[in-house]
Amino acid sequence: MNLISPLIRPDDVTIDLDAASKKRLFELAGQRFQASYGISASEVFDSLFSREKLGSTALGYGIAIPHGRIKGLKETACAFFRLKEPIDFDAPDNLPVDLVFILLAPAAATDLHLQILGELAQMLSDQAFREKLRQTREAAELHALISAWVP
């Protein structure tokens, strides 16, 4: 059991997403959140983009965890994307990114948000786990992997 599994639904996992740039990725993510959570796509885009301005959310090793806050959101929403082609993300190690976990939190601050971010980072910095995420064929399997991960 981890902090992420209650948040992520099977629908939130997408594989082989075709996005040529960070900007395009955030647009697609916005559409996805609009469809599944009813959050305005442009609000998602703006929120994620303004966070990137503070510094890239790429961790290195091909991983990024873009995150932001959305006014009026009731509960934390998330989405996981595996990209078809890695994209430039201004990562600390210069490597392009192909695994992207997006996290949107309500505007009211709670410590839980920080905890979730920390746990996500910990999960994705495990090399063996990353490789599994990259090799899995089905989105459903990927969802199961993430849900079953233990810190």
Add this chain to the structure above:
Amino acid sequence: MELINQFVLAGAALLLLAILASALSYRIGMPLLLVFLAVGMLAGEDGPGGIVFNDYGVAYTVGSVALAVILLDGGLNTRADTFRAGLRPAFVLATAGVLITCVITGLIAAWMLDIEPLIGLLIGAVVGSTDAAAVFALLHAKGLALKQRVSATLEIESGSNDPMAVFLTIALLELLRSGASLPGWETLGLFGMQMGLGLAAGIGGGHLLVWLTNHLPLERGMYPMLVLAGGLALYGLTTVLGGSGFLAIYLAGVVFGNRKARDAANILQVHNGLAWLAQIGMFLMLGLLATPSHLLEHAPAALAIALALIFVARPVAVWLCLLPFRFPWREQAFIAWVGLRGAVPIILALFPLLAGVPDAGLVLEVAFFVVLISLTVQGWTIPPLARLLRLEVPPPPAADERLDLAARMGSDHVILGYRLGPGAAAVGRAAGELRLPEEARPVTVIRQGAALSPEAAGHLAADDWLYLLARESDSAALGDLLAAAPAPAYLEKRQFYGDFVVRGEARMGDLAAQYGLPLPAGLEEQSLESFLRARLPRLPVAGDRHRLGNMEFVVREVEAGRITRVGLRIPTHLR
């Protein structure tokens, strides 16, 4: 003839023994210099070796030359960018700090030994400076990377505080000789002369040496020797003229090491070797010179003096000197503890002997004792203490091999070789796929003894050697990408700096809103850099941290004095 050959044999055997014993020091963590000193003492008159050596003149000459060589090498290894963080605190420590240490230790020594205050002060002066050899050996030891403010301060201090101790010793000897009890104007003039001449000769001579190296067509092996001969000539000339030769040769090394000189890597390598030889030679000789059985006579008092120096005089001096610089207490404690004494006290203790001062034998014995205790107690405990005080930073991932191009003057291109570890980020990718810094490009991949072109090598595998042509300034970025992290888990970059990286110019208000941080009112418009600057020591360095609510900001990169990148660490989460 037979005697000379035996002499060579004994010398070589001792040298070999010391080098072999140094391997042991890595195993048991015993300070290297103590190993050499111990080998010398075992070979000496009280040990199984039974060699009788008590020629103070020879000891003084060899010791001074060896120290000069060590200081030259220390200077060559001192990077100018470390000056930013350490120069001013180190300067205060190297002058006022030595004086304070000398007075406190001296008065305690006079009281403990029941001797004239001036002789007591002489003891204080002799043991007043930290040892460059010991501190350099420690700071450049493999696997120990300290926060730059701490390492720079210690390094520059130890390289430049010997002149002050020399000066105090000479001034006190003058006073003892003339029978006066208070220093006069000439003493101050003497000090100005020592420092001024040392400074001028060092900086001027360093530039001259660079010019000579770059303009004289010599055999390749001659350049390191040119630097050695030039440095020693500077040392000798400055000393003859009445300046501080130690300061001069150290500064000449610093100037040379930071200018683009021909064949710099080779020169540095040869000098690192020479410095080792000098350290071994010097400490072996000092070990031979010591007569442990004589040391026992004043042992309790000498032990008390050593402890007073370590636990009272040095901490007080460090605390007073660093007051204006806002060093965190952990760093002050560490700097106080790295008051390593080494060869200089013993060499300085020979001054009174050669000058024929009464009680000079006592001064030498106490100096020996202080050095032994300091090397044992402090030298042994420094790496664990650095860990305990959390002053280590992730070591910069260095290339396994580097080759300066001969056309290096005017450019900074090097060929860097990396042995890819199983954890390196590049493993499993083709060399052409790596996002390398602008001008860097792969040259060859060596796999199982065969040199492949980067294209032919395909996906990189663990144990491949990847060679790149790159700019020197890109080596840090390349290291992150290619070198496997050799660091223990607690120094792993993610653990140390946290997961996310933000820019120094990020607005505090945005950060606080994003992460729910309790930002005091009115600071929303401040940049992260100015927020941290107001809360960190005056000159921030990588590894400085400040906690706000449940988030820890860790300075990750400082460029030209500005905080450019800051790590965000969630302390409740990372172990």
